Amino acid sequence: MPKIALLLAFFCSLATPECFAHARLSRAEPAARSTLNAAPTRLRLSFNEAVEAKYSSVELRGPSGLVSGLGPLSAPEERTLELALPPLPAGRYDVHYRVLSADGHVIEADYRFSVQDAPAAQ
């Protein structure tokens, strides 16, 4: 019995916390943590593996809460998701994406970018 308990304890000790990651975001446009001089017109997310656009979703949260009027999510390439953005006022934006990888696993994550007021014309 103690041997079994020891064996169980060994395997429990191996089960340390980890992040779930089958497909990973490899590139984002606007880039994570970037500060833009002009509001972006589209959001483009590229992953290291193929993803399923139909079972994926993107939320954008801005200074006034959830941004409405996002375009439909499309997949111009099998590893890329893209959607059109409505005019965005200056402020900080949080992107939340939930994506189904081609291997059937779901990944969820966030990143942020900022839009600043356009510099005054000289």
Place this chain on the structure above:
Amino acid sequence: MIELLGGLARWLGLGCGLLLPGLGVWAVLGPTETSLRRCGGLLTVAGTLALVLLLATQTAAATGRSADLWQVAAWLAYAEDTHAGRALGWRLLALLAGGGLLQLAARLPPGRNLLLAGSLLALLSLCGAVLSGHAASLGGPWLAVHALHLATASLWLGGLFLLCALPVEARHTLPERLQRFSGLALPLMGLTLASGLTLAYGLLAPQFAGLVASVWGAWLLLKLLLVAGVLGIAARLRWSALPRLRRAQDRADATPLLRQLRLEFALALALLGAAAGLGLSPPGGHIEISQWPWPFRFTLDGTLPEPGTLGTLTTGGALLILGIAALARRGGLALTRTGGALGALGTAVMLYALAVPASPDTYRRPSITFDALSIANGAAHYAAHCVACHGAQGRGDGPLAAGLPRRPVDLLTEPHTARHTAGDFYHWLLAGIPESGMPAFAQTLDEDARWDVINFLHALNRGYEARILQPRVMPGQPQARLVAPDFSWRTRDGQAGWLTDWRGSRSVLLVFYRLPASAARLAALSRADWVASTAGGAGDPAGRAVRHQFAV
């Protein structure tokens, strides 16, 4: 709940999927009494139910709605619209067709072609699992390795099951059957083990620490433990029990043999459970290890350049070889014990030579890419919080350094940085180094800021290495391995991209300028006739002069 059901479905599906083609192939090779007729139908039905349950759980996980677990329309949409769903659908069809043919073959007069066709279809259903398995992320050849792993495991398990399920009236033939099976099982198990270890290597590399710091690694170790149990029983059966039984065949009772075979089969079923767990967990090489459980880690890069390491490794290796030699002599208990002790001591000495201290964050991966923005942010944080002790260049010569309990290390020199990972730096920023007087920055710098500082230090270190760069790149000369920080760009006409878009595809000349001050220089560059000598790089193995055009 959904994950638990998914795990159950994977286990049941794997068990039935492995057994069915195995039974069919063994039926082609020789008489299998009624086992195929009795179990084939049950395995087909159970396997089908398992795949349907897998489809339901994958659908619910994909949509994020638990209610879709019971919605047939949602399953069908998932099977139609997604890569993983389509793969499951094809597996289901192949299983039903293969199982049906095998049932037909078992009930009709013996027909090898029908058996073979049914077995191949069932095998196709089983191997279809590789399309949505972890190995699929590694690329084409790995799919073949995974398929080989499943196919050989199926043949081995099918044969083992036939022996365990031998009818009472045929048990007197068990030794001959086991002898025949054993001849094939050995290469089959060898292939299964070799392909499994190859897959494990592919899914772990280059982060082998994932073996002892992930759920996936725990499942793999459990699976290897069970494999060792199975191999132990198989060896005992082949080289001990079977010869003994054959020697005393007239008065032999096959029951102990059958008991051991059934124990081996039970271990094999447990092994399938571990395999299902592996399928559900992200591979050890693909995860971020956010909590390394040991105070040390093993590294070749960080230990081999240090004086004494090679000597210690040689001593440990010699002890290990002596131990193995003593064990191989089989000269009694005392020699075996001595050999074991020498082997263990040698292994411990070698591991000690390769060990360096580690922190819980040692294997944490940067969540911020090595780009210009992060380095600029890091430079600002470094100037505000670090420069007073570490100095402007990270040499440990800041104005406050002399008053610290321990002088800060030189962050620029390679021997120091090779012993530590980016995660170690993250841990020091998070928790501080009390014995050297470095405070914790957990409250001052958030996670992004900590990685910014580390990226800045990385850039400093790379810049220091660049001092050996020469104007000409010549083959055979020592080169600094420089990776330019990434950055995004956007032109006035709306084109956008990243520096890394060109990485590995063509040479890029970076020109930093400021208008209007640089206008004259840019104009001069555009007029110049550019000739660069390539040194036989990946894109130009021959090495030749290339004429470039510079456009402004």
